[in-house]
Structures are given as structure tokens and as C-alpha cells.
Amino acid sequence: xxxxxxxxxxxxxxxxxxxxxxxxxxxxxxxxxxxxxxxxxxxxxxxxxxxxxxxxxxxxxxxxxxxxxxxxxxxxxxxxxxxxxxxxxxxxxxxxxxxxxxxxxxxxxxxxxxxxxxxxxxxxxxxxxxxxxxxxxxxxxxxxxxxxxxxxxxxxxxxxxxxxxxxxxxxxxxxxxxxxxxxxxxxxxxxxxxxxxxxxxxxxxxxxxxxxxxxxxxxxxxxxxxx
Numbered sequence: 546x547x548x549x550x551x552x553x554x555x556x557x558x559x560x561x562x563x564x565x566x567x568x569x570x571x572x573x574x575x576x577x578x579x580x581x582x583x584x585x586x587x588x589x590x591x592x593x594x595x596x597x598x599x600x601x602x603x604x605x606x607x608x609x610x611x612x613x614x615x616x617x618x619x620x621x622x623x624x625x626x627x628x629x630x631x632x633x634x635x636x637x638x639x640x641x642x643x644x645x646x647x648x649x650x651x652x653x654x655x656x657x658x659x660x661x662x663x664x665x666x667x668x669x670x671x672x673x674x675x676x677x678x679x680x681x682x683x684x685x686x687x688x689x690x691x692x693x694x695x696x697x698x699x700x701x702x703x704x705x706x707x708x709x710x711x712x713x714x715x716x717x718x719x720x721x722x723x724x725x726x727x728x729x730x731x732x733x734x735x736x737x738x739x740x741x742x743x744x745x746x747x748x749x750x751x752x753x754x755x756x757x758x759x760x761x762x763x764x765x766x767x768x769x770x771x772x
Contacts, residue, residue: 577728577729580712585727588727598617598618598753599681599750602614602747604744613629614627614628617754618679625638634652636649638756639675639679641758643669644679645668647665648668668766669766693717696713696715697713698711701729702726704737704747707728708730711725712724
């Protein structure tokens with residue numbers, strides 16, 4: 546199911562009032578607005594380097610399938626939350642590099658279990674590589690990839706009461722356009738990323754949570770992890 550989640554990446558304050566100083570040159574926007582691509586990436590990378598966790602939440606459409614993600618990603622590699630693909634809800638826990646997916650009633654109906662797991666039990670999927678949806682480092686790499694995206698300053702607005710600077714983000718490979726929103730003042734942390742009809746995500750930083758693996762009595766080993 547991880548392949549569905551690494552796709553799209555949220556939204557609109559009035560424009561900054563530029564102070565007219567009679568210098569003959571237009572004033573530059575303040576804070577994190579009006580940055581060049583080099584400046585933007587440098588500030589984002591510096592800001593993200595100081596963070597210990599990320600909570601991402603949102604909905605995207607991947608090849609006609611609606612995917613909803615609500616995941617807590619910690620810098621230590623642990624993660625916890627849920628992914629809903631279509632109507633199938635899948636709680637996910639990642640601890641010590643091992644991913645566990647819980648079998649729910651909706652998941653059992655839409656996807657035949659790869660093991661003998663019953664509803665309520667967890668499937669250990671140790672052999673499956675992580676994705677940006679359940680790994681802090683991979684998600685961060687998606688957000689500030691200088692060789693993958695081109696950024697152009699757009700405007701300023703607010704998202705959930707937070708003032709942000711928006712940048713048009715163009716995928717250099719497929720040409721798809723998204724909008725990246727970062728905090729207007731202070732650390733240049735991403736607040737949201739939106740891909741139009743494809744959906745998008747919002748981000749809350751530096752609120753790490755303790756993640757524990759499911760009790761072994763509730764875990765069924767996936768055949769894939771025995772290879």
C-alpha cells in the first residue's frame with residue numbers, strides 16, 4: 546500500500562505591504578517571502594535540521610484512488626498513524642525499522658490478508674522498504690529536493706491561522722505543479738503542500754511521540770518477511 550502514498554503534495558493573507566522609500570528600487574518582501582530557490586532551500590534545510598518530528602495529514606488522489614494519510618514521523622525512524630486507501634483503513638506502526646499494519650474490518654474486506662491475520666491483529670512487514678509516508682528522513686528529502694523541483698515565489702496567505710509564504714513548485718521530471726507553503730516568519734518550515742485536484746498535505750513540526758511496537762501476541766508474521 547505504500548506505493549500509493551508518495552505522490553502529491555496546501556493554500557491562500559493579503560500581499561505584504563512594500564515600504565516605499567524613494568530609493569528607486571522595489572522593496573523586497575520581508576521574512577521568508579520573495580526568496581530565490583537557493584535561499585528557500587537553504588532556509589528550509591536549516592529549519593528542518595533542527596526538528597525532531599513531523600505530523601503530516603491530508604488526502605491525495607493516486608491513479609484514481611483516494612488516499613488519506615494521518616501519520617506521526619519521528620526523526621529516530623519510528624512512526625505511527627493510519628492510511629486509508631479507498632475505503633480500507635490501515636493503522637500503521639514503525640519501530641526499529643519494522644513496519645506493522647493492523648487488520649481492520651474495512652481492510653480485510655478490500656484486501657485479502659497476506660497471512661492468517663484476523664481483524665484486530667497486526668501484520669509484521671519487516672521486509673518492505675520504508676516510504677516517505679512513514680519515514681521522517683524520506684519525507685524531508687521529498688520536501689527540499691533541489692534536483693527534483695523548481696520553486697518560484699507566489700504570494701502570502703494564512704493557513705489555519707499561520708501566516709505563510711507560498712511558492713509554486715514544479716516537478717522537473719513530469720512538469721506537475723504544486724504549491725509549497727512555508728512559515729512567513731521565523732524558521733522556514735513547510736506548513737502545507739497542495740497539488741490542486743490531486744490534493745495535498747499539512748505539516749506540524751517538532752512534536753515527537755513515543756511509539757511502541759504492538760504486543761507480540763497480536764502480531765502475525767507476513768510471509769514476505771520470512772524470505
